[in-house]
Amino acid sequence: MANLYDGKMAAIYDAMYQTFVDYDQEYAFYNTLIQENNASSILEIGSGTGNLAKRFEQNKQNYQGLDYSDDMIAIAKERNKNCSFMQGDMRNFQLKNPVDAILITGRSTSYLITNADVNTTFDAIFKNLTKDGVLIFDFIDANRFIPFTKENPVITHEAEYKNVNYIRESHWDTNNSLENFMLEWNAEYYTMSNGKKEVIENDFSTVRVFTLNEIQLFLYLNNFEIIKTIDRKTYAYDTYVIVARKKITA
Known part of the structure; x- marks a missing residue:
């Protein structure tokens, strides 16, 4: 996985994306999906400098963030004194307790460049979700x-x-x-x-970048059932947002 947004880049990223992204709108979008699925505990993968975390914290939700970059996390912690953040790799992480919803935001799926990356990420997410937990993520449409x-x-x-x-x-x-x-x-x-x-x-x-069919197959092979597919235009990329629920096999 690319070693992104460390050192000076973390601050530059944070400054530019304050303008690129309407974080109030972004929070409202994801929170609607979270509430539709009755999720009370949330992990955001790719939490970055904590802009969405700020909104979850303001609304007193049970939120924690995970990011690959220590420098991004340092900014996030400074911005959100009462939020929990951890440095980690989405392909291999372990929470103390499973959560009801896991988000992968900011098209962070783009850094899963091999099929093994995708499969190990979905497997780690499956293991860290509660029984009826949901995975919500976006990806760039190839x-x-x-x-x-x-x-x-x-x-x-x-x-x-x-x-x-x-x-x-x-x-x-x-x-x-x-x-x-x-x-x-x-x-x-x-x-x-x-x-x-x-x-x-x-x-x-x-x-x-991924085709929709690729993502559908990856989810099927990793025991997720898609419950909603959203074609969403963002500031720079045509993306899909997927909401998938883990399936418990006999």
Whole structure:
């Protein structure tokens, strides 16, 4: 798994996504799905710098977050004094007590680049859910995103936060030699001052996008039953959101 958003990148990510994402709207979306499934305890995988955690905490919900990056968690803990966060890998984690709902947010599924990554993640989630627990997650739709990157090899996003203007230029390489609909993503981050761009960081990752059929099969093979599929447009990517319930086999 990519070693993302450590050190300086954690703070840059946090600043830019304050503008990219409406976290009040994001919280309302996920909380609606949580309430529909009568879930009272929640784990968010990919909790990042704790922007959703803040909303769960404000509403006094039983929430905990898991993230791969210690630096992201440090920001999250500073922002949410009363929330529980743990550093961990979604492919192999163990909670003290199972929870009613596990979320994978922010398209963090993109970093599960092998089939083994996906299977071990779903297996770990299955083991950490209560009997009728639900898994709620999003993923980038390969059928729409790959053609988009072919037509738009450079994608620019701009954001302003605390009077600083940020620019991110994303370069997507759809390398046909890579398996599993993987893409190489190279992002350059700048600040803009007096009409001049100043490079502040570069980031490189190999990521994976999925077809809906792939995800349906992965869930079936890992004893999950899909109860809702949502086609959702986000700030940058066409995504699906899946709600799946664990099946208890005899």
